[in-house]
Amino acid sequence: MSRRFGILLVLLVCLALALLAGVMFGSVALSTGDVWRAIRDGGGPGGVIIRELRLPRVVLGVLVGAALAASGTAYQSLFRNPLADPFIIGASSGAALGATLAIVAGGGQIGGGLSLVMVGAFLGALAAVAVVYALGAGGSPLTLLLAGVAVGTVLSATVSLIILVRDQSLQMVYYWVLGGLSGHGWNVMPALLSIGGGASMLLWALARPLDALAFGDEVAGSIGLPLGRARAAIVLLATTATAAAVAVSGIVGFVGLIGPHIARRLVGGRHGVLMPAAMMAGAMLLVLADLVARTAIAPVEIPVGILTSLLGGPFFLYLLRRRR
Amino acid sequence: MTVLTVRQLAAGYDSARPVFSDVDLRLDEGEITSLLGPNGAGKTTLLRAIIGLLPVRHGTVTVDGVPLAALSARQRARCIGYVPQREDLDPGMSVFDAVLIGRAPHRGWMLPWRRADLGAAEDALRQVDILEHRDRLLGELSGGERQRVALARALAQQPAVMLLDEPVAHLDPGHQVALFRVLRQLATAGTAILMTLHDLNQALQWSDRTVLLADGGCVASGRPQEVLTPERIRQVYGVRAVTGIVDGVPVIRYDSG
Incomplete structure (x- = not known):
């Protein structure tokens, strides 16, 4: 119990360090002192960069990464996979189709930092x-999974068809x-935090x-679930979290798969501990990946x-090989 | 005293063709009942129907005189515990957590566990003699230990009726006897037990009553040695058998010819 709690604390510290790195590094490297001053009174050399660009970006990474990881953790339990x-x-294919339709319809802001594309994707x-x-x-989780594959294929094909017919939207959808x-x-943030968070x-x-x-369903049912x-x-809930995240970020793959896995390795399978651990791991992964993405x-x-x-x-391949 | 009564039950996955129909069964306090029958006779289906995992097509199941249909899933789970034949154990869960989840019918799905819940889970682990493994992960356990964890989870529910689907199917003789002894202790403490079995000799040795399912219905029920006659074994399982007595316990030997 205390070991799991300790791991959660370590994860929290690592997440804080990832946030700090995300704020310090970029096109202009800043010092911890700059960051501190910018947060305290908004001044200093990087004040505007930090407050208006990097800080919202890392916070966005945290919210999106955490929501995707929470959703992935839930689905891994639901499908026992x-x-x-x-x-x-x-x-994802539903969000892509919604976003595509919004882009074809002309996109545009609808106020409060939200755009038509976000609403369409959500x-x-x-x-x-x-x-x-x-x-x-009606059926088992397997039926749900197969229905997901079938519907996803149809929706993705529809996106391709729309892009083909309206080729000026290609780049934006892409x-x-x-x-x-x-x-x-x-x-x-308010919309993302309230819905996704x-x-x-x-x-x-x-x-x-x-x-x-x-x-499994037999045990869960027999204990009265x-x-x-x-x-x-x-x-x-898992879909709402995912939809809110991808509405803002687009399709960010694998964070929702890897975050839960790292957490499971660290704290075990009990969701009371696994869920916050997975959210922190997902948040950290996305903030660090984004840091690499904009500096590499x-x-x-x-x-x-x-x-x-x-x-x-x-x-993913590593996981497949380990499962044999 | 009769705890659970099944009357004229029909159940199955397909509403047009039930797996069995017109099955009557009663489980008494302190008794172990074995549920026998060839593959496909509907033993597992019957257990699943009793705990409400399958829709009942016809007939009633009552616990202490109350129809199960009138109980919520949670109320039902406080009366009936179930150990399936195989369960998907989450390998990352600890033994204690896997047993503690059996307290959900008493505590619900949101509220934090009380001291009484932790105590009941510990008692259950002690009853099946794996308390010393409480902090191990399920992925590290042997088959025999896992079966005992599954039984402990059902025990933590503190049910009046315990249903077990082939509880010894994957166990060696030593673990089989150990598990049957735990079940006997449970029965002595007042629990009504229903277990499916394939081994007729185990039914003779460990059960007080036997219910034999075949051909979509209940063929016979009563004391094991009265139900398991050579004629009936031939008729239901299609093998010739001879019966005898070894050390005062009836045994069955199948004819190899």
């Missing part, structure tokens, strides 16, 4: 998973799908049902989704 990720039942993800759930809910944390200020916290509150589901309602609540070949910025997939692909 360590290879499950936030996009396993169609959230609703697209929710709608896609709702369709998958309606098709596959950039959106690659995923990234750039170009957002503080004003997206709120859904993640509620998933944490469902730690005990998630524990039960990890033992209402399976249908529990599954529906978990899918709804500066001034060119790599979309962070490319980077997480570059690193995540090999890790």
Whole structure:
């Protein structure tokens, strides 16, 4: 118990260090003193850079990374499969279609830091998973998974078709799908924090049902878990967290797969501890990946989704080999 | 005293063709009942129907006179414990956590555990003699130890009725006997136990009553040596058998010819 708590504290310190690095490094390197002064009174050489550019960016990384990791952790329990990720039942292709439709419709800001593309992506993800759930809910998690694959394929094909017909939207859709944390200020945070962060916290509150589901439907049912309602609540919350995250960041792959895995290795399978550990690991991974993405070949910025997939692909293979 | 009564039960995965129908069964306090029958006779289906994992097509199941249909999932789980034949154990969970989750029917899904819940989980671990392994991870356990963890989880529910699906299927003889002894102690303490078995000799040695399922219904029930006659074994399992007595316990030997 105290060992797990100690690991959570260590993770928290590591996350704080990742945040500090994310704020210090970039096109202009700043010192810890600069960071301290900028946060304290907004002054100093990097005041504006820190307050208006880097700080919101790392906070965005934390929120998106944590939401994706919480969602991935929930799906890994629900499907009893360590290879499950936030996009396993169609959230990413739904978000992509929603974003594409919004881009084709002209995009544009709708106030409060939110854009039509964000709303399209958010609703697209929710709608896609709702369709998958309606098709596959009666059956086992496997039916849900297969329905997810089928619906995802149809939606992705639809995105390709739209791009083909309206080829001037190609570049914008492409950039959106690659995923990234750039170009957002503080004003997206309230919506992201309340929806994505709120859904993640509620998933944490469902730690005990998630524990039960990890033992399989037979055991979970025999200890009195209402399976249908529990599954529906978990899918709804995990999808809401994912949808809120990708609406702002685009499709950032593998953070929702790797974060939970690292956490599971560190603190074990009990979701009361695993969930916060996974959220911190996911947040840290995305902040660090984003730091590399904007400094590796500066001034060119790599979309962070490319980077997480570059690193995540090999890790995925490593997992597959270990499972044999 | 009768704790659980099954009357004219029909259940199955397909509503048009139930796996069995018209099954009657009663479980008494302090008794071990063995549920026998060839593969596909519906033994597991019957257990799953009793705990509400499968829709009941016809008939009733009552616990202490109350129909299960009138109970919430949580109320039902306080009355009936279940140990499935194989369970997906999360390898990253500790033994203690895996048993503690059995307190959910008493404590619910949100509130923090009370001292009484922790105590009940420890008692359950002590009953199956694995308290010293409480902090080990499930992934590190042997098959016999895992089966005992599963039983301890069901014990932590403190149910009046315990259902077990082939509890000794993957255990060596030493662990089989150890598990049956735990079940006997449980029964002596007042629990009504129903377990499915394939080994007829185990049914003869360890159960007080036997229910034999075959051909979509209940073929016979009663004391094991009365139910398991050579004619019935031939009729239900399609093998010839001879029965005898060794050290006062009836035994069955199958004819190899």
